[in-house]
Amino acid sequence: MAPCPTSSAAVALPGGPTGSTAGGSREGNRSPSAASHRGYSQQHQQRVAVNAEGRFLAHWDEFVDHRREVQAKLEEAFEMASERREAGLRVARLCQSLETKVERLSRQAKEQASKGEVLEDRLSSQAKGMEACREAVEGLRDKFQRNVQDIGGSLVSARAELTEDSERRHQSLQEAMRRGDRCLAEEFFRKLQESSEKLSGNLQVLEDALATFVRQTRVQIADLSEQLEARGKDHVALRGQAAELCKFEAHIAALQEEAAALAARADASETSSGEQARLLTTLETKLTKLQDACARFDGRTSAAEEALESRSQQVADQFREASEQTASAIVRARADLADSINSAVASVREDSKEGLRNLESGISADLQVLRDELRSGVALGQDRLQDVAVELRRDVAEASEASRLNGRELLALIEELQGQFLESRSEARRGLEDVASSTRSEAQAGMDDLKTQLSVLRSDFMEVRMQVKALTDAMPGVDESCLNLRRGLNDSATAAGKAQSTADDAAAETARLQSFVEAGSLVVSSTTYIMDLLNPVLEEMVAECIHKMPKDPVPFMLDWLESKRASEEDKKLSPEEKEKLVKENEELTGKVSKLKGQVQEAAKMATESAPAADEEEEEEEDEDDEPPPGWEKDMDNRARTSVSAEAYGEWNAKKAFVPPVHIKSDEQKERLKGCLVKSFLFSNLDTNDLNIVIGAMTEVQEKTGTRVINQGDNGDFLFVIESGVLDCSIKKGEDGEETVVKKCEPGDVFGELALLYNCPRAASVDAKEDCVLWKLDRDTFNHIVKEAAEKKRQRYDAFLSKVPLLSSMDAYERSQLADALKVETFEQGQKVITEGEEGNKFYIIEDGLCVATKGEVEVMSYAAGDYFGELALINNKPRAATVVAKGDVRG
Numbered sequence: 001m002a003p004c005p006t007s008s009a010a011v012a013l014p015g016g017p018t019g020s021t022a023g024g025s026r027e028g029n030r031s032p033s034a035a036s037h038r039g040y041s042q043q044h045q046q047r048v049a050v051n052a053e054g055r056f057l058a059h060w061d062e063f064v065d066h067r068r069e070v071q072a073k074l075e076e077a078f079e080m081a082s083e084r085r086e087a088g089l090r091v092a093r094l095c096q097s098l099e100t101k102v103e104r105l106s107r108q109a110k111e112q113a114s115k116g117e118v119l120e121d122r123l124s125s126q127a128k129g130m131e132a133c134r135e136a137v138e139g140l141r142d143k144f145q146r147n148v149q150d151i152g153g154s155l156v157s158a159r160a161e162l163t164e165d166s167e168r169r170h171q172s173l174q175e176a177m178r179r180g181d182r183c184l185a186e187e188f189f190r191k192l193q194e195s196s197e198k199l200s201g202n203l204q205v206l207e208d209a210l211a212t213f214v215r216q217t218r219v220q221i222a223d224l225s226e227q228l229e230a231r232g233k234d235h236v237a238l239r240g241q242a243a244e245l246c247k248f249e250a251h252i253a254a255l256q257e258e259a260a261a262l263a264a265r266a267d268a269s270e271t272s273s274g275e276q277a278r279l280l281t282t283l284e285t286k287l288t289k290l291q292d293a294c295a296r297f298d299g300r301t302s303a304a305e306e307a308l309e310s311r312s313q314q315v316a317d318q319f320r321e322a323s324e325q326t327a328s329a330i331v332r333a334r335a336d337l338a339d340s341i342n343s344a345v346a347s348v349r350e351d352s353k354e355g356l357r358n359l360e361s362g363i364s365a366d367l368q369v370l371r372d373e374l375r376s377g378v379a380l381g382q383d384r385l386q387d388v389a390v391e392l393r394r395d396v397a398e399a400s401e402a403s404r405l406n407g408r409e410l411l412a413l414i415e416e417l418q419g420q421f422l423e424s425r426s427e428a429r430r431g432l433e434d435v436a437s438s439t440r441s442e443a444q445a446g447m448d449d450l451k452t453q454l455s456v457l458r459s460d461f462m463e464v465r466m467q468v469k470a471l472t473d474a475m476p477g478v479d480e481s482c483l484n485l486r487r488g489l490n491d492s493a494t495a496a497g498k499a500q501s502t503a504d505d506a507a508a509e510t511a512r513l514q515s516f517v518e519a520g521s522l523v524v525s526s527t528t529y530i531m532d533l534l535n536p537v538l539e540e541m542v543a544e545c546i547h548k549m550p551k552d553p554v555p556f557m558l559d560w561l562e563s564k565r566a567s568e569e570d571k572k573l574s575p576e577e578k579e580k581l582v583k584e585n586e587e588l589t590g591k592v593s594k595l596k597g598q599v600q601e602a603a604k605m606a607t608e609s610a611p612a613a614d615e616e617e618e619e620e621e622d623e624d625d626e627p628p629p630g631w632e633k634d635m636d637n638r639a640r641t642s643v644s645a646e647a648y649g650e651w652n653a654k655k656a657f658v659p660p661v662h663i664k665s666d667e668q669k670e671r672l673k674g675c676l677v678k679s680f681l682f683s684n685l686d687t688n689d690l691n692i693v694i695g696a697m698t699e700v701q702e703k704t705g706t707r708v709i710n711q712g713d714n715g716d717f718l719f720v721i722e723s724g725v726l727d728c729s730i731k732k733g734e735d736g737e738e739t740v741v742k743k744c745e746p747g748d749v750f751g752e753l754a755l756l757y758n759c760p761r762a763a764s765v766d767a768k769e770d771c772v773l774w775k776l777d778r779d780t781f782n783h784i785v786k787e788a789a790e791k792k793r794q795r796y797d798a799f800l801s802k803v804p805l806l807s808s809m810d811a812y813e814r815s816q817l818a819d820a821l822k823v824e825t826f827e828q829g830q831k832v833i834t835e836g837e838e839g840n841k842f843y844i845i846e847d848g849l850c851v852a853t854k855g856e857v858e859v860m861s862y863a864a865g866d867y868f869g870e871l872a873l874i875n876n877k878p879r880a881a882t883v884v885a886k887g888d889v890r891g
C-alpha cells in the first residue's frame with residue numbers, strides 16, 4: 001500500500017505556537033513596514049496594533065475554533081481514514097479470502113472438470129454399450145424372426161413333403177388296388193402310418209426346438225433389458241453430474257470474474273485517496289453485493305442443487321418409466337411374438353394334422369375299398385376253390401349216398417334174404433324139404449354172391465373213401481389240388497359207376513332171387529307176406545327204435561333184427577339146429593358188424609349230405625322236388641316197405657327242434673337286433689326266425705387278449721360282434737407261426753365254419769380290445785340259419801369262383817362275399833347304372849346280357865359271369881358309362 005500523504009500533513013499541523021510562528025513570520029514581514037510608519041502614527045499603530053491584536057485575537061479565536069474544527073474534522077477524517085483503513089484491510093482480507101475461495105473453487109472446478117472428462121468418457125462408453133445392447137437386441141430379434149421363418153419354412157416343406165409322399169402312396173395304393181395286391185396295400189398303409197408317426201415326432205421335435213429357442217431368447221432379452229436399464233441409470237446419473245458440473249463451472253467463472261473486477265477495483269481505490277471514500281463506499285457496496293451475491297450464489301447453488309436433484313429425480317423417473325415401458329413393450333412384443341409363433345406352429349400343426357387326418361381318412365377309405373375289393377376278390381377266388389370242393393363234395397356225397405343207398409339196399413336185401421331164407425326154411429320145414437334145400441343152397445349161393453358183391457362194394461367204397469380223403473386233404477391246395485380233386489372226382493365217378501354197376505348187379509341178383517323166391521313161394525302171396533309177416537316185424541322194430549331213440553338207428557335195428565331172429569329161431573329150433581344156427585349167427589353177426597362199420601363210415605362221410613338225403617326221403621312223395629340222381633330208379637325198384645318208416649322220417653323232421661330261450665332285457669334285445677341286422681348272415685331272416693335267434697343268443701363279454709376260439713378245437717358256437725375288434729389268425733403246421741388273416745369288427749360273424757362244415761376250428765380268434773359278443777349254439781344255427789347261409793354260399797360260391805376279378809380270393813373271403821351279395825333283377829331295356837351318377841355297387845351278372853353305352857355309342861357287352869360298375873368304386877368317380885339290360889337279367 002502507498003503511504004498516505006494526509007498523515008504527514010497531519011503530523012505537521014498540531015502545536016499552535018508553530019502555527020503562530022509561521023503566521024508571525026508572515027505578519028513580521030508586514031510589521032517593519034508599520035514601524036517605518038510609527039512616526040506616522042504610533043497611536044495609529046497602537047490602535048491599529050490594538051485593533052490588529054483584537055482582530056488578531058478574534059481571528060485567533062476564529063482560527064483556534066477553526067483549527068479546532070479542522071482538527072476535529074481531521075480527527076474525524078483520521079478516524080474515518082483509520083476506519084477506512086480498517087475497512088480497506090477488511091476488504092483486503094475479504095479479497096484475500098475471496099481470492100482463496102476463488103482459488104479453491106477453481107481447484108474444485110478443475111477437479112470437477114477432470115471428473116467431468118472421466119464421466120464424459122464413461123458416458124460415451126455407456127452410450128456405446130447401450131448402442132451395442134440395442135444392436136444385440138435387434139440382432140436377436142432378426143435371428144428370432146429368421147428362425148421363426150426357418151421353422152415355418154421347414155414346416156411348410158415338411159407338409160409339402162408329406163403331401164407329396166401321401167400322393168405317391170395314394171397312387172401306389174390305387175395301383176395296388178388295381179392290381180388287387182392286398183399285401184402291398186397293407187404294407188403301404190403300414191408305411192403311411194409309420195411316416196405319419198415320424199412326421200408327428202418331427203413336428204414335436206420342431207415345436208420343442210422352437211419352445212427352447214423362445215425360452216432362451218426370452219432369457220437373453222431379459223438379461224439385455226436389465227443391462228440396458230442399469231446402463232441407463234448410470235447414464236442418467238452421469239448426465240446429471242455433468243449438468244451440475246457445467247452449472248457449477250459457470251458460477252465459478254462468474255465468481256472469478258467478479259473477484260477479478262473487485263481486485264482491480266480495490267487496486268484502483270488504493271491509487272487515489274480521493275476516491276477512497278467512494279471506493280470504500282463502492283467497495284462496501286460491492287462487498288455487500290458480493291455478500292449478497294455470495295448469499296444469492298449459496299441460495300442459487302442450493303436451489304440449483306435442489307433443482308438438480310429434482311431434475312435428476314425426474315430424469316431418473318422418466319428413464320425408469322421409459323425403461324419400464326421399453327421392458328413391457330419388449331415383454332409384450334416377446335409375448336406377441338411367442339403367441340404368433342405358437343399360433344403359427346399350432347396352425348401349421350393343425351394344418352398338418354388336418355392334412356394327415358384327411359389323408360389318412362382318404363387312404364383308409366381307399367384301403368377299405370381296396371380291402372373290400374380284395375376281400376370280395378379273395379372270397380371269389382376262395383369260392384372258386386370252394387365251388388370245386390363243393391361240387392366234388394356234392395359228387396362224392398352223391399357217390400357216398402349212392403353207396404350208402406346201395407349199402408342200405410344191400411342191408412335190406414340181406415334182411416329180405418334172411419327173411420326169404422327163413423321163409424324158405426320154414427317152407428322146407430313144412431314139407432318142401434327138397435325145394436327148401438335147393439332154396440337154401442340157392443340162397444346160400446345168393447348169399448355168397450352177395451358177399452362177394454358186398455366185398456367188391458366195400459372195396460369200391462373204401463376206394464371212394466380213400467379218394468374222398470385224398471381229395472379232402474388236397475382241398476386246401478390251390479389249382480393243383482383242384483386238378484387232383486377233379487381227377488379224384490373222375491376216379492370217384494368211375495368208382496361210383498362201378499359201385500353203381502355192382503349195385504345194379506346186386507339188384508339184378510336180388511331180382512333173380514326175388515323171382516326165385518316168388519317162384520318158390522307160390523303159396524304165400526307177397527302182399528300177405530308183407531302185411532302178415534314183414535310189417536309187424538318192421539313196425540315192432542321202428543317202435544322200439546323210436547322208444548330207445550338211438551343216436552345211430554341202423555346198427556340198433558340190425559341188432560334188434562338179430563336178436564329177434566335169434567329169439568324166434570330159438571323158439572322153433574331143436575337144440576342141434578340151435579347150435580348150428582348159433583354158429584351161423586355168429587358168422588352173420590361178424591359180417592353184420594363189419595357191414596355196420598362200413599355203413600357207419602359211409603354215414604360219416606355222407607354226414608353233410610345226410611340231412612338232404614333224409615329230407616329227400618321225407619319229401620319223396622313231393623312231386624315238385626327233384627330227387628337226387630339215381631333215387632327214382634331205386635325207389636321204383638324198391639318196395640315202399642312200411643308206413644312206420646315214413647312215420648320215423650316225419651318224427652325226425654325239424655319239428656323236433658326246440659330252440660333254447662335265454663331271458664334278455666328289452667335293451668339287450670334292441671342291441672342284439674341292431675347287431676344282427678348289420679350281419680349278412682342274419683339280415684335276411686324273417687321276423688319269426690330272427691326272434692328265435694335273438695332268444696337263443698347269449699351275451700358274452702371278453703377282455704382284451706382273451707383267446708375266444710382256438711384253431712383245431714371242436715366248436716359248437718358262433719359269435720356276432722357287437723363291439724370291439726378281434727384278430728383271426730391261422731397257424732400252418734405244428735410249429736408254424738400264427739398269421740393274422742382277418743380283423744373282425746362290429747357286425748362281423750366268426751366261428752361259423754365249424755358249424756357250417758362240421759369241422760374243427762379253422763383259425764384262432766383273439767380279442768384285441770374289450771369286446772361284447774353274442775353267442776349262438778350249433779342247434780339253433782343249424783335249424784334256423786345254416787340252411788339258408790349254406791345254400792347262399794354254395795350257390796354263389798360256384799358262381800363267384802368263375803368271376804376272373806375275384807379269382808385271387810380264398811374260399812373264406814369268397815364265402816363272406818357270397819353272404820354280402822344281394823340279387824337284383826332287371827327287365828329288358830332297364831338301366832342298371834347310369835353314366836355320370838355316383839356309384840356304390842358293383843354288379844356280377846348271374847344270368848342274362850347287358851350292354852354298356854357311352855353317349856350313343858355301345859362300348860361293351862356283358863354276359864353271365866361278367867362284372868361291371870367296379871371302376872366307380874375303385875376310382876371313387878361317377879359312373880363312366882350307362883349299362884342297360886338286354887332281356888331279363890339277374891345279377
Ligand SMILES: Nc1ncnc2c1ncn2[C@@H]1O[C@@H]2COP(=O)(O)O[C@H]2[C@H]1O
Nearest residue numbers: 728742750751752753754761762763812
Ligand atoms: N381266412 C380264414 N380262414 C378260416 N377262418 C377264418 C378266416 N378268417 C376268419 N376266420 C374265422 O375264424 C373262425 C375260427 O373258427 P371257425 O373255423 O368256426 O370259423 C372261422 C371264421 O369265422
